Amino acid sequence: MYKYFLLLFVGIVQKTAAQELFVFTDPASGLAARSLNLKLSDHYMPYDRVYSRPAHRLMLDAEVGISRKLTAMAGVSVSNMHTYQVKQEALFVEAKYRCLSLDEVHRHFRMAAFVQASHTKAPFHYDETNLTGDKSGVRLGMIATKLWNRFALSGTLSHTQVLDSSRFNETVYIPRRIYQTLNYSLSGGYLVLPRRYTSYRQVNVNLYGELLAQQALDHKSYYVDAAPALQFIFFSNTKLNVGYRFKLAGNAQRMSNVSWLFSIERSFLNVWK
């Protein structure tokens, strides 16, 4: 049985090519110089045990292509994930630098380094070191992405330091708080439609499968999630993403082991000279 899966996978890789516009993670490629990408996302958890109701985090972020290799992003989130009412929660920024590009026709191998930082007003709950609302902190990481025509494979490895004030409080020690994690992911993407391009107006459909994982470095806590996602691209400039995320393994304390991510993105090219 595994042999057939392997043959199918090799067949896809060799005969087609991929997409790398992942829903849950970033590829090593950045934006075009002088371009802008606006994204509105809703991270939705069907059930929050503390408040016995669904929880949402709405995020708006703007990504800018500073140069052909450097991309910067800034975002803001509002949420009722850690509070009873919906409140403005976090500000987060990111810079990504593409440090390696080996391009061929219909394929590439690229690597990038990135740094993220966030400041959140949310109280310190759970083990996840998410920097879009859950925790204040910094993250440093590397991304490697390989594209073969319709198929793309990408891996990310990063280190997160949570910079919550409780970490530096010398009078009150709160046990079992996680301040340092290793985060890693493996993402695959496949261009399902169109089979052959005829215009920029064709709707593109991409299918993604991602593994998202976190390993705490200061306590024995980890999780590994699977995250299938579907993406529609309209007019070659607008993306509609739907992703579902569920726990495969782990012992980390989390608000929920399942969640959804809905987002819509619009890119603008040649925004300035």
Add this chain to the structure above:
Amino acid sequence: MKTAFFLLLTFVSLRGLGQLKAVEVQVGGLSCALCSKTVQKSLEKISFIGAVKPDLNSQEFRLVFRENSFVDLEQIKKQVEDAGFSVARLQVVADFGDVPVESNSPVKIGSLQFQLMDAGANVLKGEHTLTLTEKDFLSAKAFKKYCGNSLQKCSAKTLSPDGSRIYKVVI
């Protein structure tokens, strides 16, 4: 005196009064229409380009120039790279007119100078497609292919006495 000699040498060495018809650039590192559109929009920003006609499956773009414009191949390469990708192959479609072309003599076509690496002593008439064999304008794999044929094709940039670049090409 030295300048006058170089100008004379340039004038004597330049053969042909051909005309640039178009550039065809194949872009590497992409496979999606969204990426192609990014390249197209970037190329459309170039002042001497009148129209960009894409082939979304082969990722080739045919660039047609505005009349009497000064064509700059480096700017085409820069705009492709600013879009986040690379030039995998660049070809110039040129009309050679009726003027004979000799090997080892640069030929000026429009605002560009070319060294024909495989032409020999020949008379080239009418329209021909020239493929640049320099590293700047080829993917690593394609460069290896051309580089394997002749070491001369792998040499560094060649400049004419007036400082303008002479592009090594094959037909």
